[in-house]
Amino acid sequence: MKETISFLVNNQQVTLLTEPDRPLLWVLRNDLRITSPKFGCGEGYCGACTVLIDGESVRSCQTEVGRIKGRRIITLEGLSQGDKLHPIQQAFLKHEAFQCGFCTSGMILEVLALLQKKAQPTRSEIIKALDDHLCRCGAHKRILMAVEEAAALMKGGQR
Numbered sequence: 036m037k038e039t040i041s042f043l044v045n046n047q048q049v050t051l052l053t054e055p056d057r058p059l060l061w062v063l064r065n066d067l068r069i070t071s072p073k074f075g076c077g078e079g080y081c082g083a084c085t086v087l088i089d090g091e092s093v094r095s096c097q098t099e100v101g102r103i104k105g106r107r108i109i110t111l112e113g114l115s116q117g118d119k120l121h122p123i124q125q126a127f128l129k130h131e132a133f134q135c136g137f138c139t140s141g142m143i144l145e146v147l148a149l150l151q152k153k154a155q156p157t158r159s160e161i162i163k164a165l166d167d168h169l170c171r172c173g174a175h176k177r178i179l180m181a182v183e184e185a186a187a188l189m190k191g192g193q194r
């Protein structure tokens with residue numbers, strides 16, 4: 036049975052009448068037209084659908100929308116400020132840390148969650164944080180360099 040469900044997406048209040056057991060990924064992509072979270076495996080393995088919920092990285096394909104009432108969702112669309120990219124986005128661009136880009140949104144949000152908890156992670160901590168994010172293009176090495184650059188940029192005062 037449908038319910039009225041309200042939550043914040045990228046600081047915008049959203050209210051929907053929908054079945055509470057629908058995956059958040061479908062609600063974001065199909066109802067709200069927020070398309071940065073990608074459908075990869077649909078089973079919680081690849082990380083392409085990752086978003087932040089109250090600052091924690093979450094797989095939106097495995098999250099029922101009824102469980103996020105009143106919570107704060109951040110997607111890639113919420114990171115830039117106008118034309119100014121977030122430092123993590125800048126670093127990914129600088130290091131060309133993607134090829135097809137399918138994994139990139141999930142990677143960047145996982146990195147944001149990591150850097151908000153630990154501003155200067157070691158390389159092994161970065162690898163551990165991204166271990167469950169699959170990149171079929173093999174951009175892993177450039178992703179690691181981008182994360183280290185992003186950490187330095189954010190330490191230098193960029194948000």
Ligand code: FES
Pocket residue numbers: 073074075076077078079080081082083084085094095096097
């Ligand atoms: S699509 Fe959600 S983890 Fe792969």
Ligand code: FES
Pocket residue numbers: 132133134135136137138139169170171172173174
């Ligand atoms: S850049 Fe293609 S899957 Fe990672």
